[in-house]
Amino acid sequence: MSKIIALLSKKNYKLTTPERLKIGLYLTGATSLLLLIAIISAVQGQRHAIATVGENSTPSIVTAQRLKDAFTGMDANVADELLVPPGQNQDAVKGYEERYQRAAERLVTAAENISYADKERKPIQTMQLGLGNYIAQIQQARDFHARGDTNAMLVAYRASAELMDKTLLPAADELDKVNIQILEETYTKQKAVANNSSILIFVAGAALLIVLIGIQIFLSQKMRRTLNPMLLAATAIALALLTHTTGTLQTAAENLRTAKEDAFNSMHILRQARAAAYIANTAESRYLLDPAFATTYEQAFFSNIAQIAQIPQGQTAETIASAYNSQGKNIDGFKGYIADELNNITFPGEKEATLLSLVTLGKYLAIDQQIRLLERSGKHQDAIALCVGKKPGQSNWLFEEFKKANGKTFDINQAVFDREIQQGLSNIDGFEIKTAIAVSTVVLLSFFGLLPRLKEYSN
Structure with missing residues (x-):
């Protein structure tokens, strides 16, 4: 600052005082x-x-995960329906219709929220067409089941x-x-852009303040005048704008973070866990429905359960939950969405x-072991009864309890996500608009603050 003032005050400097004031005004406009x-x-x-x-992205992501819930829920319910004689599992029939x-x-929601053209449109179209074909095959399976043709029913299923x-x-x-x-990609890019923008705002704001303060000092030293009220107001507004902008952008960035x-990272983890649980629950019913592929369905069940919670040897869901409560950290080897x-x-x-969802999953696994035993x-009939049962302690009841605990955790994060x-x-x-008004005010105050000084030299 002292160097700038010294340069403007040099006796051999060729510019006149009015010209210097005009340059100051131009610099004010440029930095503003x-x-x-x-x-x-x-x-x-x-x-x-x-x-x-x-x-844009999060609603589509959640909708995609909920579509998986709906699809696998349909499949689990129809498998439960086909496990028993026709008409004896109306809960499964109702559940299938609800999931459909x-x-x-x-x-429809996914189609209404398309933001990225064919990247979203194509999978949505695939699901629309595939769902129609799936329903047709399911109806065939139901028809064969009603006729008592088990082999044809299994082929259709x-x-x-x-x-x-x-x-x-x-x-x-x-x-x-x-x-x-x-x-x-957007989030990562924005973090980098935000850092660069903060630097640019600081540099531009500092330059504007330096120019305004430099003009004040020049007027005071060169023309022996007290501080210019309008320039002083312009400086105060510029400083307030810079401070307010920095604080607001930091707050908005923290909201986004x-x-x-x-919130979102947890929401996505929880939706993935829920989808994997639906797939596992379907595989459990398929295991009983189609003995020819029982091994395949058993592997699918445990593969999806491992995605949710891979419990290390010597531990149970209950001991891990207890350790987390007492130690505040996970057990070594405990992996999966819940971890x-x-x-x-x-x-x-x-x-x-x-932790409730973890404990409930552990109980669900214990019941699954009973079904397989x-x-x-x-x-076989006892295994089916335990699998499709919705009374406390039965498989589908515990599955619903897991969904409730999972849903509660999701809702907590969803509420924070929406709020932020x-x-x-x-x-x-x-x-x-606020920034434009503030910057315009700074420029106008600077102009009207210097105008009387310029008029003094024009007279």
């Missing part, structure tokens, strides 16, 4: 414009990132299962993958609900 551009660019980038995470209704609704496993679920995964990739890293969620606990009630002992996204957007709402 640079600051305006920097702030608007940063705000728009932040808004785009928040909108991508909160309004959810699938239809979510396909296998065809439907292949559509489920090789068309519907992969398409839902593709929809999830597309949006996850865009979300992660909380929504993405604390990942326990490593991302942030909000009140989240830990308790997650009954089946291997030749007690809305708060982040609210924080920067209309910020471009």
Whole structure:
């Protein structure tokens, strides 16, 4: 600053005082414009990132996972229906219809929220066509089941299962993958852009303040005048704008970070765990329905359970939950979605609900072992009764309890996610207009503050 003032005050400097004041005014306008551009660019980038995470990608990701729930729920219910004589499992019939209704609704939701053209459109179209074919195969299986033709029923059901496993679920995964990739890319890019924008805003703001303060000092030393009130007001507004902008962008960035890293990451983990649980529950019923492929379905069951919670040898779900409560950390070797969620606990009630889902899963696995023991002992009907039963202590009842605990954890994170996204957007709402007004005010105050001094030399 002292060097600038010294340069302007040199006796051999060729510019006149009015010319120097005009240069100061031009510099004020230039640095103000640079600051305006920097702030608007940063705000728009932040808004785009928040909108991508909160309004474009995340709803599609959650919808994709819920479609998997609906599809596998349909399949599990129809398998339970086919396990018993026709008409004897109306709960399964009702459950199938409910899951089908959810699938239809979510396909419409997914189609209405297309943000990335064919990347989303193609998997949605695949699911729409595949669902129609799946329903046709299921109806054939039901018809053969009603006629008592078990072999034909199994052939039709296998065809439907292949559509489920090789068309519907992969398409839902593709929809999830597309949006996850865009979300992660946008979030990572925005963090880098935000850092660069902060530097540019600081540089532009500092330059503007230096110019305004330099003009004040020049006027005071060269013209022996007290501080110019309008320039003083312009300086105060510039400083307030710089401080307010920095704070607002930092707050919005924290809103986005909380929504993405604390809430959304958990939401995605929980939806993946729920989908894997649905697939496992379906595989359990298939194991009893189609003995020819029992080994394949058994492997599918344990593979999906391991994705949810891989419990190390010598431990149980209960001992791991107890250790987490007492030690506050996971047991070595404990992996899976639940372990990942326990490593991302942030909000009140989240830990308790997650541990409840773990304990419930452990009880569900214990019942599954009973089902397989009954089946291997030749007690097929007893195994079916335990598998499709919804009374306390039976398999489907425990599956529902797991879903409740999982859903409670998800709802906790969803509430925070929605709040942070809305708060982040609210924080920067209309910020471009406010910035333009503030910068224009700085320029006008500077102009009118220097105008009387310039007129003195024109007279």
